[in-house]
Amino acid sequence: MAEKKEEFIKVKANWNIPYTHSAGKCASHFFQEMKEKKRIFGIRCPKCQRVMLPPRSFCERCFVETTDWVPVKDEGVVDSVSINYMEYTGMPKPPYAIAFIKLDGSDSRLMHFVGGVDLSDWKKAKELVKIGTRVKAVWKEEREGRMTDIMYFKPISAK
Amino acid sequence: MRRVAIIGVGQTKFRTRRDDATHEELTFEGVSRALEDAALSISQIESFVYGTMDPFDGVNSPDKWCVGGAGAVGKPYIKISTGGTTGLTTGIAAYHQVASGAFDIAMAVCTQRVGVGDDAQSILNTCVCPIYERDAGAGAITVGAQQASRHMFKYGSTDYQRALVSVDAHKNALNNPYAHIQVDVTPEDVMNSRMIEWPLRLLECCPRSDGACAVIFASEEQAKKLCPKPAWVWGEASIIDSYWWGERPDLADWDILSLAGRRLFKMAGIENPIKEIDVAELYAPFTSQTLLELEALGFCGKGESGPQIEKGVFKMDGEMAVNPSGGVLCTNPIGATGLVRLVEACLQVTGKAEKRQVPDAEVALAHAWGGTMQLHALMIVGKHKR
Ligand SMILES: [Zn+2]
Numbered sequence: 001m002a003e004k005k006e007e008f009i010k011v012k013a014n015w016n017i018p019y020t021h022s023a024g025k026c027a028s029h030f031f032q033e034m035k036e037k038k039r040i041f042g043i044r045c046p047k048c049q050r051v052m053l054p055p056r057s058f059c060e061r062c063f064v065e066t067t068d069w070v071p072v073k074d075e076g077v078v079d080s081v082s083i084n085y086m087e088y089t090g091m092p093k094p095p096y097a098i099a100f101i102k103l104d105g106s107d108s109r110l111m112h113f114v115g116g117v118d119l120s121d122w123k124k125a126k127e128l129v130k131i132g133t134r135v136k137a138v139w140k141e142e143r144e145g146r147m148t149d150i151m152y153f154k155p156i157s158a159k
Numbered sequence: 160m161r162r163v164a165i166i167g168v169g170q171t172k173f174r175t176r177r178d179d180a181t182h183e184e185l186t187f188e189g190v191s192r193a194l195e196d197a198a199l200s201i202s203q204i205e206s207f208v209y210g211t212m213d214p215f216d217g218v219n220s221p222d223k224w225c226v227g228g229a230g231a232v233g234k235p236y237i238k239i240s241t242g243g244t245t246g247l248t249t250g251i252a253a254y255h256q257v258a259s260g261a262f263d264i265a266m267a268v269c270t271q272r273v274g275v276g277d278d279a280q281s282i283l284n285t286c287v288c289p290i291y292e293r294d295a296g297a298g299a300i301t302v303g304a305q306q307a308s309r310h311m312f313k314y315g316s317t318d319y320q321r322a323l324v325s326v327d328a329h330k331n332a333l334n335n336p337y338a339h340i341q342v343d344v345t346p347e348d349v350m351n352s353r354m355i356e357w358p359l360r361l362l363e364c365c366p367r368s369d370g371a372c373a374v375i376f377a378s379e380e381q382a383k384k385l386c387p388k389p390a391w392v393w394g395e396a397s398i399i400d401s402y403w404w405g406e407r408p409d410l411a412d413w414d415i416l417s418l419a420g421r422r423l424f425k426m427a428g429i430e431n432p433i434k435e436i437d438v439a440e441l442y443a444p445f446t447s448q449t450l451l452e453l454e455a456l457g458f459c460g461k462g463e464s465g466p467q468i469e470k471g472v473f474k475m476d477g478e479m480a481v482n483p484s485g486g487v488l489c490t491n492p493i494g495a496t497g498l499v500r501l502v503e504a505c506l507q508v509t510g511k512a513e514k515r516q517v518p519d520a521e522v523a524l525a526h527a528w529g530g531t532m533q534l535h536a537l538m539i540v541g542k543h544k545r
Pocket residue numbers: 045046047048049050059060061062063
């Protein structure tokens with residue numbers, strides 16, 4: 001076969017399909033509490049007693065249903081963190097910090113943004129958003145019942 | 160279970176884009192090379208296991224598209240999709256087919272075109288839960304970056320130690336004609352490259368690659384007849400953790416990999432991994448993951464990987480060569496990458512690794528991970544029967 005580089009044709013295509021996911025009974029309750037009362041609830045496993053956040057209707061370790069809603073503070077500690085400086089299709093505008101946050105009263109970590117501080121220079125940002133930093137939720141005024149009802153968690157020491 | 164050998168391996172050159180070929184044509188290329196290596200004809204392959212991760216190629220089930228290129232029409236055919244683990248899970252599935260006695264000769268084949276999509280991170284973001292987690296903007300890089308920040312915090316690993324991982328990988332890739340990225344880099348180059356997701360910089364992250372590879376498994380009886388120098392499978396393990404990464408005990412420790420590693424070493428009869436294994440091909444698209452994987456598999460103690468890397472323990476001429484192929488950091492056709500690890504492990508123990516041959520390599524380990532730090536697959540191959 002003759003190989004001339006300029007002869008390779010490219011065919012454009014798109015795969016952009018809207019979906020509507022089911023949150024289910026458990027997450028729906030969790031989101032209603034966030035939306036209406038700015039409250040965060042974990043759920044306790046009746047067997048191993050751990051408080052799961054985000055809450056799920058069963059404990060996969062014990063394989064039993066969970067029923068006890070437990071209020072969790074909207075404050076906690078950063079357990080791990082990364083700060084993104086790249087822009088990706090359909091994703092939030094950089095820079096943004098992603099953290100796994102252990103909220104007071106929860107036994108697992110919630111993935112969310114840490115914000116409310118200047119992240120533009122990573123050298124400064126990594127000192128503002130550190131493992132061990134205490135953070136508090138900053139809520140949206142207009143809430144829809146979604147994780148983004150919390151805009152981000154803000155370092156408590158930050159003005 | 161029966162004893163199984165690998166009697167042929169093949170791979171294409173990996174590049175960002177292979178505009179000279181379609182998905183099925185790339186598959187044909189990879190499969191043809193494995194057949195050539197094994198001196199077999201396609202009619203001798205009894206069963207096929209095909210691995211890919213659909214959304215990267217923008218085709219729903221490219222396994223259907225490429226069946227002709229695999230040479231599988233009219234034969235048994237199973238598709239595997241386990242994220243980054245896919246390639247090695249595909250290998251394990253083909254191994255099981257032969258070990259169980261279901262077939263005497265089976266082929267694992269993987270094709271992936273990460274380069275045809277404009278943005279792999281957006282696709283990777285769809286891996287996480289759409290209800291609770293997707294809005295937080297995490298991609299695969301987030302996995303490596305969170306592990307890095309946590310490992311630095313808990314064990315004091317450094318940017319320099321991670322830079323050395325990149326330097327060693329890039330040097331090794333220079334000797335691998337199939338590797339995608341082939342440039343020599345210094346620790347300074349790595350530490351001055353663009354910040355992607357703190358603490359990871361550009362030269363600490365893998366490229367997006369197009370390519371295919373294939374591995375042929377045979378029963379002991381067939382291997383004796385067909386192949387003068389096979390690679391013998393000593394053991395394998397696969398494992399899955401919870402989907403929920405916020406429930407991992409500590410992101411600095413890859414506990415689920417440790418568990419899989421212990422099962423693997425038991426099956427393969429390995430008592431002292433670093434002494435008994437000559438080559439480890441680890442799936443580490445981000446520098447930080449080499450650190451966690453070395454520790455999780457017991458090639459060094461917890462928190463010791465950084466200092467050991469500084470001492471050169473895992474270089475080509477070190478105590479155990481890590482990623483002589485240049486690894487995932489230099490080549491990442493995601494759903495094929497795990498099988499590329501096995502291809503390299505086989506080339507090393509059969510003495511076919513040419514310029515990157517680790518002298519006297521007799522035992523090699525292949526590893527892959529996938530999902531939200533969720534899945535692992537492992538295989539050990541040896542020059543001799545176990
Ligand atoms: Zn439980």
